[in-house]
Amino acid sequence: MEFITDQSAGYLVNHLARLFARQLQDRIKPLGLTTGTFPALLVLWEGDGLTQRELIDRLDIEQPTLANTLARMERDGLVIRKKDAVDARAQRIWLTDQARALRAPAIAAAMQVNSEALAGLTEAERDQFLALMRRIIAGMQKDALDEVEDRQETG
Amino acid sequence: MEFITDQSAGYLVNHLARLFARQLQDRIKPLGLTTGTFPALLVLWEGDGLTQRELIDRLDIEQPTLANTLARMERDGLVIRKKDAVDARAQRIWLTDQARALRAPAIAAAMQVNSEALAGLTEAERDQFLALMRRIIAGMQKDALDEVEDRQETG
DNA sequence: TAGCATTGCATTCCAAGCTATGCAAGTGTT
DNA sequence: AACACTTGCATAGCTTGGAATGCAATGCTA
Structure with missing residues (x-):
């Protein structure tokens, strides 16, 4: 691997x-x-x-x-x-x-x-970068929340 | 602001x-x-x-x-x-x-x-995200290096 | 209203990162 | 060879982050 x-x-x-x-x-x-x-x-x-x-x-x-x-x-x-x-x-x-x-x-x-x-990036690339980060953050926060809820149901 | x-x-x-x-x-x-x-x-x-x-x-x-x-x-x-x-x-x-x-x-x-x-991203978006990060890192490392060199010349 | 659960915050202990500093071992110069 | 410089690493002290725990105040419930 x-x-x-x-x-x-x-x-x-x-x-x-x-x-x-x-x-x-x-x-x-x-x-x-x-x-x-x-x-x-x-x-x-x-x-x-x-x-x-x-x-x-x-x-x-x-x-x-x-x-x-x-x-x-x-x-x-x-x-x-x-x-x-x-x-x-x-x-x-x-x-x-x-x-x-x-x-x-x-x-x-x-x-x-x-x-x-971000000086080396174009305006579009900067926007892309920020947007991608926001989406990843939102997804990870949701995952973390789901895990907490699962634990509460199980435990 | x-x-x-x-x-x-x-x-x-x-x-x-x-x-x-x-x-x-x-x-x-x-x-x-x-x-x-x-x-x-x-x-x-x-x-x-x-x-x-x-x-x-x-x-x-x-x-x-x-x-x-x-x-x-x-x-x-x-x-x-x-x-x-x-x-x-x-x-x-x-x-x-x-x-x-x-x-x-x-x-x-x-x-x-x-x-x-990165599960919520397409393959292309993942590649973009990684590529953008690599470019930003490279730029920031170069900036940091330049600052050190400037300090050595000045000081 | 007594007892229990929850909430709001502090404290303790640890990891991870940094700056500043110290020191011994090596290198280079004269 | 003596001296200064550099290098390799350790240590001290700080910030930032987290988990685990404690505790007093509040809220809920039988």
């Missing part, structure tokens, strides 16, 4: 993700940001005051991963957490002014990474 | 990489393997007795990352490290019988993950 890395989607995706992460990190480090905060920030920039649970529902990330990320973000002055008025278990996440101010430069950095990465 | 995650290559690649990693981990955990060992194993299965340096040259991974991975692999009985006869600094990496025996099932697992992930 042969395994050719150049023809393995998983291998290439992993490699590509590391290349993107390195690029993004280089560009947002001067802003005092790290890559892991990015997904959470993108959601919060659209509207903060969410609970951790609400954030998780918008990010395909495990709860402990987000909890850790939020802890680092609080330590670094990007967010503050206030107890929910109604539900004493929940904490609502609020952006600091500092985090709000970083929105424009951070997004500019990310968009620049994207455009440089 | 807008940022739409569905149209961000970096965001989608990161997400996709996590989905692939979860799938692969589920499948190779029963074999006693973890995802991080995979790239090194793929090289070593083609021929072991390499030094760490030679492995790094075949993997776009930083040296400390590989050193850690090899330490875990040695701990788990996948490889042994023997001092090089000529160069006392270098250590040559040898697969154990156990690691050799895992080749077929591990590769089968990875190929299954790939084919399930």
